[in-house]
Amino acid sequence: MKKKTIVAAVSALALAAMLAACSSGGGSTTSSGTSPKLTNCTNKIVNKSAPEVSVWAWYPNMAKVVDNFNNGHKDVQVCWTNVGQGGDEYTKFQTGISAGKGLPDVVMLEADHLAGYEIQNALVDISKLGADKVKSNFSAGAWKDVSQGSAVYAAPVDGGPxxxxxxxxxxxxxxxxxxxxxxxxxxxxxxxxxxxxxxxxxxxxxxxxxxxxxxxxxxxxxxxxxxxxxxxxxxxxxxxxxxxxxxxxxxxxxxxxxxxxxxxxxxxxxxxxxxxxxxxxxxxxxxxxxxxxxxxxxxxxxxxxxxxxxxxxxxxxxxxxxxGGSAFAVTTQATDKKLAAEVALGLYADPDSLADGWKNQVIFPLNQGVLKSADFIxxxxxxxxxxxxxxxxxxxxxxxxxxxxxxxxxxxxxxxxxxxxxxxxxxxxxxxxxxxxxxxxxxxxxxxxxxxxxx
Amino acid sequence: MANETAVAARPPLRGTGATGSPSRTRRGSSQRRRSATGWLFIGPFAIVFIIFLVAPLAYAFYLSLFSKGLATGTTFTGIDNYVKAFTDPSFLGGIWFVLRFALVLIPVQMAVSLSAALVLDAITTRFARFARLMIFLPYAIPAVIGALMWGFLYSPTFGPLQQLFGLFGANAPFPLSPDNVFGGLMNVVTWQWAGYYMIIIYAALQGIDPALYEAAKIDGANSWQVAMRIKVPLVSSALVLILVFALIGTLQFFTEPAILRLVSNGSITPDFTPNLYAYNQAFSYANFNYASAISFALGIIVFIAVYIFLFFTRKRGSILS
Amino acid sequence: MTTARISSANRTARTAREGRRARSGSHLVPHLFLGALVVYFLIPIWWLFVASTKDVGGLFNGSAGALWFDKNFALWPNLAELFTYNDGIYLRWLGNSLFYALAGGIGATVLAVLAGYGFAKFQFRGRNFSFALLLGSVMVPLTALVIPTFVLLSELKLTDTIWAVILPSLLNPFGVYLMQVYAADAVPDELLDAARVDGAGEFRTFFQVAFPLLRPAFITVLLLSIVGSWNNYFLPLAMLSNTQLFPITVGIGLWEGLAAGNNSGGHSLWGLIIVGSLVSVIPLVIAFLSLQKYWRGGLAIGSLK
Incomplete structure (x- = not known):
C-alpha cells in the first residue's frame, strides 16, 4: 500500500516534469550553459551569438514584431516576454524597482506612467542614445508625452487620439x-x-x-x-x-x-x-x-x-x-543601456511591423512615416x-x-x-x-x- | 475515548506519553531524549521556517519603521507608519468591513457546514454519498477560478439572475453593487469553503463511538436531541478549529475581492479590505514601507481577535499553547 | 486514544448502525436539504461546463441563457483551440501546476512529518517556544511576506525560476501541527523505547517504527499541501514573469487581464479562459474522487484533538 502510494506519487511527479519540460512552448531558448543568455524568451533567438536585450511588452502582434527585429539585426537580439497588460505589468515593474532587481532592459509603458517611474530613477534618458535623431519622425505632442524638457524617457510607438x-x-x-x-x-x-x-x-x-x-x-x-x-x-x-x-x-x-x-x-x-x-x-x-x-x-x-x-x-x-498610447523605455537596470536604447528605438519602428500593427488595428502608429503614407491615409x-x-x-x-x-x-x-x-x-x-x-x-x-x- | 471534549481541551503539546498512565513511569527515557536529537528532526522545517517566514517578516518589520516618499529619500520614522495606519480611514474602514464580514459570514458558513455534516452523518444513502462529494467539490477549485465563475454568474447582462428576473419583467439586482456587495462576496466565500469545513466536521462526527447514540436512544432521545446534545458537543473542538481558520481567513480577506474588483463596477475599492489595501499600497503606489506597517497592524489585529475568540470559547490550549 | 484505534473500533458498530438505518426507510426532509445544497454547490460548475460548450457569441449573447446549451455546440473546437493556442502554452501551464503542486506538496509533507514527529516525541530546549511560534505563524498576512520574500529570492537570483515557487511552498505550519497532534497519539513511546533498546538509531527508529504508523496523517497532509500549492496564485504571480513557468492559475489570470484589455490580436480569449478553467479543475476533481477516503480518515486528526 505504502509502496504503491509512493510509486504513484513519484511517477506522477516524473510525468509532470516531463510535461513541463518537453511541452512545445514556443521554442524558448534553453539555458545554453556557459554564456549568460536569457532563458525566458517567448520568441526564438535568430542570431545566437549576438547579445540579448530583454523586453516586456503587451502589443498583441508582438511575436511578429520581435521576429522582424531579430531577423533584421545581427548585432543584437530581443528576448521578449508578455508579463501582462497595463496594471498587471506595472505591478511587476514596480516590484522590480522596489526590489532593485528584476526589471527587463526595455519596457513598454503608457505615457501617463512615465513620470512616476522617472522620479524613482527607473528609466534612462535616451535623448543622447539615439532618440534625438528620430525626433523628427513624431508629432510635437507625441514627443512631449515622452519627454521632460530635453530629456527623453521613451520611444513613442502607439497613440490614442x-x-x-x-x-x-x-x-x-x-x-x-x-x-x-x-x-x-x-x-x-x-x-x-x-x-x-x-x-x-x-x-x-x-x-x-x-x-x-x-x-x-x-x-x-x-x-x-x-x-x-x-x-x-x-x-x-x-x-x-x-x-x-x-x-x-x-x-x-x-x-x-x-x-x-x-x-x-x-x-x-x-x-x-x-x-x-x-x-x-x-x-x-x-x-x-x-x-x-x-x-x-x-x-x-x-x-x-x-x-x-x-x-x-x-x-x-x-x-x-x-x-492611452504607449512607448518603449530603457530601464536603469539594463546592463548595456546603449544597446537597450537601440532596441527601444528600433523594435516597433520598421515598416513591416508598423504596417502589421495598424492593418490589424492593434496600434495607432505615431511614426510620421506611416501617418503620411498613402496606404494609411x-x-x-x-x-x-x-x-x-x-x-x-x-x-x-x-x-x-x-x-x-x-x-x-x-x-x-x-x-x-x-x-x-x-x-x-x-x-x-x-x-x-x-x-x-x-x-x-x-x-x-x-x-x-x-x-x-x-x- | 470516552470523553473527547476533555482530550480536546488538553494542550496539544502532550509530547512524550500522552496516551496514558505508563508515561509517568518513563521520565528517565524522556530525560534521555531531552537532547538535541529533536532538533535534527525539526531542523529541515526550521530552516524553511526561518528563511521563508521569520526572515521576511523581520525584514518587513524593519521596512515598516521607515518612510519613503516619491520626492524624498527613505527616512527612519519609527512607529509613525503605525500611528498613520490607525488613523487612516482607509485602513480602519477595511478593518471595520472584515470584522462585520466575519461576524455575519462565519455563523452562516458554520450553520451550512455543520447542518450538512450532521445530515450526512445521519443518513448513508447513495445520494448522501454523492451529495457529500459535491458539497466538497468547490474546495478543489482554485479561489481565482471560483471568483471568476461567480463574476460571470453575477453579470447583470448575461448571468442567470438576469434571466430569472427577466421572466417576471424585472431587472435583477447586481450582487456586487455597493448595497449588495457584502452578500455577494459572502456567497462566493461560503460556496468556496463550506464544503471543506463540512468535511472536517463530518470526519470528526465519524470518529464518535455510536454506542453513545444507542445509550441516548434508550433514554428516549430523538435524532434532533442526539445531534444537539451529543454530536455537536463532541465535535466542538473541530468547530473551534474551523472557526479559528475562518476568522483568520476572513480578517485577511483578499483573493475574492481582488478578482471580483474588476467586475464590481467600482463598489470594491482598492482599500476594500486591509490586505487589499496593503497590496495596493505596495504594488500600485510603491509604498512598501507603509504596506508593511499595514500588514503588521493587521497581523496584530488578527492575533488579538483569535485570542479573544479562544478566550471566550475556553479552548486556548487546543490551538495556541 | 489513537485515531487509528478509534476508527477501527467504530467500524463494526458503525456498519451495524448503518444497516439498521438503511432499513428504517426514507429520509425525505434531509434528502431535500441535501438536494438543495447539491444544486447550490453545483450551479457554478454546471455553468462552467455549459459555458465551455459555447462560442464567444453564444457566451455573451446566446439565446439559451447562461445555464443551458447554445444552438452551436463548440466544446471540441474550444478544446482544440485551448491546446494549440500560443503553441500549446496551456498544456505547459497545466504541467507546471502539476509539477509545483507535487514537488511543493511532497517536500512540505516530508518536512512536516519530520518536524511533527520531532515536536511530539522529543524534549529539547526551545520546544514549547518554537511550537507556539509555529502556531502563531498561521496568522501572518500573506502580503507581509510576498515583498520581502521577493527581495530575498532575488538576492539569491532565484526569482523567475521554479525554485521561487517551490521553496516558499515547502512552508506548511498547519501540516506540522497536524503531524504533531497525530504523532503524539499514534506512536506509542513504548514502541520507540523498545526499538532503541534493540540498538536502533533515532532515524532508523523513525523510518522503521514511527513512519508506518504516521502514514494516514502523511497522506492527509500531502493532499492538503498539494491542494494548497495547486491553488496558489499570489506567490507565483509575484515571483514569476516568464510565462513559460506560470502555473495554471496565474496563466488564466494573465489571459483574463489580456482579454479584458483585448490584447489577443483580434480574437477573444474569453472562450479559452472558460474552457481552460474547466480543464484545470478536472485533475483535482479526479484526485478528490479517487482519494476521498483519505480526506475523511485524515482530517479527523486535526479536528478530534
Whole structure:
C-alpha cells in the first residue's frame, strides 16, 4: 500500500516534469550553459551569438514584431516576454524597482506612467542614445508625452487620439442626421434618443479615469504642472472651473439617465455595446481594434459603426486630446543601456511591423512615416464599414494633439478619480464637489510623498 | 475515548506519553531524549521556517519603521507608519468591513457546514454519498477560478439572475453593487469553503463511538436531541478549529475581492479590505514601507481577535499553547 | 486514544448502525436539504461546463441563457483551440501546476512529518517556544511576506525560476501541527523505547517504527499541501514573469487581464479562459474522487484533538 502510494506519487511527479519540460512552448531558448543568455524568451533567438536585450511588452502582434527585429539585426537580439497588460505589468515593474532587481532592459509603458517611474530613477534618458535623431519622425505632442524638457524617457510607438464612435443604425432610427459636433449637441441628441425610447447615448465608466481626464483637459483644465528638473515641485489643479464643468456635465447626463454608468472593458460593457445599449463610444484610435477583438462589429453589430471627430466645447477652437498610447523605455537596470536604447528605438519602428500593427488595428502608429503614407491615409476601415477613418478623423486629431503633462503620482490619482466617478455615478456627489474633494485628497497625498505642492 | 471534549481541551503539546498512565513511569527515557536529537528532526522545517517566514517578516518589520516618499529619500520614522495606519480611514474602514464580514459570514458558513455534516452523518444513502462529494467539490477549485465563475454568474447582462428576473419583467439586482456587495462576496466565500469545513466536521462526527447514540436512544432521545446534545458537543473542538481558520481567513480577506474588483463596477475599492489595501499600497503606489506597517497592524489585529475568540470559547490550549 | 484505534473500533458498530438505518426507510426532509445544497454547490460548475460548450457569441449573447446549451455546440473546437493556442502554452501551464503542486506538496509533507514527529516525541530546549511560534505563524498576512520574500529570492537570483515557487511552498505550519497532534497519539513511546533498546538509531527508529504508523496523517497532509500549492496564485504571480513557468492559475489570470484589455490580436480569449478553467479543475476533481477516503480518515486528526 505504502509502496504503491509512493510509486504513484513519484511517477506522477516524473510525468509532470516531463510535461513541463518537453511541452512545445514556443521554442524558448534553453539555458545554453556557459554564456549568460536569457532563458525566458517567448520568441526564438535568430542570431545566437549576438547579445540579448530583454523586453516586456503587451502589443498583441508582438511575436511578429520581435521576429522582424531579430531577423533584421545581427548585432543584437530581443528576448521578449508578455508579463501582462497595463496594471498587471506595472505591478511587476514596480516590484522590480522596489526590489532593485528584476526589471527587463526595455519596457513598454503608457505615457501617463512615465513620470512616476522617472522620479524613482527607473528609466534612462535616451535623448543622447539615439532618440534625438528620430525626433523628427513624431508629432510635437507625441514627443512631449515622452519627454521632460530635453530629456527623453521613451520611444513613442502607439497613440490614442480621441474621437466619437457611433452606431449609424441607432442614429438613423432616432433621426440624428449628423453626429454631434459639440458637447451641447451631444447632450441634446442624447435627450432626443432617450425621449424617443432609445438606448443610452454613452457611458461614464469609472474605471477609465484617463478618458475622463482627457475630456477635462479638452475644456482647458491643466491638472498638473511638473518638471523633472525640479522633481520635488508639483502643481495640482484639479478643481478649476474647466475640471468642475466637465464633471458636472457628465454627472448631469448620468442623473438624467442619458448615459450608462458601467465600467468599461468588462464583458458586461462589451455585451451592451454589441447589443446596441449605447449609441456612442467616446474613445481613442485603438478602440476599433479593441472592439473587434471583443467580438463587436461581427454578426448583429456588423457594418453599423462609424466615427466622427470628438465633440468640442467651442467648435471654433477645437482641441484634440489623447487617451492611452504607449512607448518603449530603457530601464536603469539594463546592463548595456546603449544597446537597450537601440532596441527601444528600433523594435516597433520598421515598416513591416508598423504596417502589421495598424492593418490589424492593434496600434495607432505615431511614426510620421506611416501617418503620411498613402496606404494609411486612404485605408478603408472594415470596422467602420469602409469609412476612411484615418483620413477623416484620426490623423487630423493626432496632428492637432499638443501633449499632456502627467504627474508622477498618476496611479494614485487615477484610483482617486475613479473613486469620485463611482460616487458621481451613484448620485452621491455633484461633479463640482467631486473635483473639490479630489483636489484636497491629491494635495494631501502629494505632500505626504514629500512634494512641495502649489495649488 | 470516552470523553473527547476533555482530550480536546488538553494542550496539544502532550509530547512524550500522552496516551496514558505508563508515561509517568518513563521520565528517565524522556530525560534521555531531552537532547538535541529533536532538533535534527525539526531542523529541515526550521530552516524553511526561518528563511521563508521569520526572515521576511523581520525584514518587513524593519521596512515598516521607515518612510519613503516619491520626492524624498527613505527616512527612519519609527512607529509613525503605525500611528498613520490607525488613523487612516482607509485602513480602519477595511478593518471595520472584515470584522462585520466575519461576524455575519462565519455563523452562516458554520450553520451550512455543520447542518450538512450532521445530515450526512445521519443518513448513508447513495445520494448522501454523492451529495457529500459535491458539497466538497468547490474546495478543489482554485479561489481565482471560483471568483471568476461567480463574476460571470453575477453579470447583470448575461448571468442567470438576469434571466430569472427577466421572466417576471424585472431587472435583477447586481450582487456586487455597493448595497449588495457584502452578500455577494459572502456567497462566493461560503460556496468556496463550506464544503471543506463540512468535511472536517463530518470526519470528526465519524470518529464518535455510536454506542453513545444507542445509550441516548434508550433514554428516549430523538435524532434532533442526539445531534444537539451529543454530536455537536463532541465535535466542538473541530468547530473551534474551523472557526479559528475562518476568522483568520476572513480578517485577511483578499483573493475574492481582488478578482471580483474588476467586475464590481467600482463598489470594491482598492482599500476594500486591509490586505487589499496593503497590496495596493505596495504594488500600485510603491509604498512598501507603509504596506508593511499595514500588514503588521493587521497581523496584530488578527492575533488579538483569535485570542479573544479562544478566550471566550475556553479552548486556548487546543490551538495556541 | 489513537485515531487509528478509534476508527477501527467504530467500524463494526458503525456498519451495524448503518444497516439498521438503511432499513428504517426514507429520509425525505434531509434528502431535500441535501438536494438543495447539491444544486447550490453545483450551479457554478454546471455553468462552467455549459459555458465551455459555447462560442464567444453564444457566451455573451446566446439565446439559451447562461445555464443551458447554445444552438452551436463548440466544446471540441474550444478544446482544440485551448491546446494549440500560443503553441500549446496551456498544456505547459497545466504541467507546471502539476509539477509545483507535487514537488511543493511532497517536500512540505516530508518536512512536516519530520518536524511533527520531532515536536511530539522529543524534549529539547526551545520546544514549547518554537511550537507556539509555529502556531502563531498561521496568522501572518500573506502580503507581509510576498515583498520581502521577493527581495530575498532575488538576492539569491532565484526569482523567475521554479525554485521561487517551490521553496516558499515547502512552508506548511498547519501540516506540522497536524503531524504533531497525530504523532503524539499514534506512536506509542513504548514502541520507540523498545526499538532503541534493540540498538536502533533515532532515524532508523523513525523510518522503521514511527513512519508506518504516521502514514494516514502523511497522506492527509500531502493532499492538503498539494491542494494548497495547486491553488496558489499570489506567490507565483509575484515571483514569476516568464510565462513559460506560470502555473495554471496565474496563466488564466494573465489571459483574463489580456482579454479584458483585448490584447489577443483580434480574437477573444474569453472562450479559452472558460474552457481552460474547466480543464484545470478536472485533475483535482479526479484526485478528490479517487482519494476521498483519505480526506475523511485524515482530517479527523486535526479536528478530534
Amino acid at each position: 480621441m474621437a466619437l464612435i457611433y452606431r449609424t443604425d441607432v442614429f438613423q432610427k432616432y433621426g440624428i442626421t449628423t453626429p454631434p459636433a459639440t458637447w451641447d449637441e451631444y447632450a441634446a441628441d442624447a435627450a432626443k434618443v432617450k425621449a424617443a425610447g432609445g438606448p443610452m447615448f454613452g457611458d461614464l465608466g469609472a474605471n477609465v479615469p484617463a478618458n475622463l481626464m482627457a475630456l477635462q483637459i479638452q475644456k482647458g483644465a491643466v491638472p498638473y504642472k511638473y518638471d523633472l528638473k525640479d522633481p520635488k515641485k508639483l502643481t495640482v489643479n484639479l478643481a478649476d472651473q474647466a475640471s468642475k464643468d466637465v464633471l458636472d456635465y457628465w454627472a448631469g447626463l448620468v442623473k438624467k439617465g442619458l448615459v450608462g454608468t458601467q465600467d468599461q472593458f468588462t464583458t458586461d460593457y462589451i455585451s451592451g455595446v454589441v447589443g446596441g445599449k449605447y449609441a456612442t463610444y467616446t474613445s481613442a484610435a485603438w478602440a476599433p481594434g479593441y472592439l473587434t477583438g471583443a467580438g463587436v462589429g461581427k454578426g448583429d453589430s456588423k457594418g453599423v459603426w462609424a466615427v466622427a471627430p470628438l465633440p468640442q466645447w467651442d467648435a471654433a477652437n477645437p482641441v484634440s486630446v489623447n487617451w 486612404n485605408n478603408k476601415s472594415e470596422f467602420f464599414n469602409g469609412q476612411t477613418a484615418n483620413k477623416d478623423v484620426y490623423i487630423p486629431a493626432e496632428n492637432a494633439y499638443k501633449g499632456f503633462v502627467y504627474a508622477p503620482i498618476t496611479v494614485y490619482y487615477y484610483a482617486q478619480l475613479q473613486a469620485e466617478t463611482v460616487k458621481i455615478n451613484a448620485g452621491k456627489i455633484s461633479g463640482s464637489d467631486a473635483a473639490t474633494e479630489l483636489q484636497a485628497n491629491i494635495v494631501k497625498y502629494a505632500k505626504s510623498q514629500g512634494f512641495t505642492v502649489t495649488e
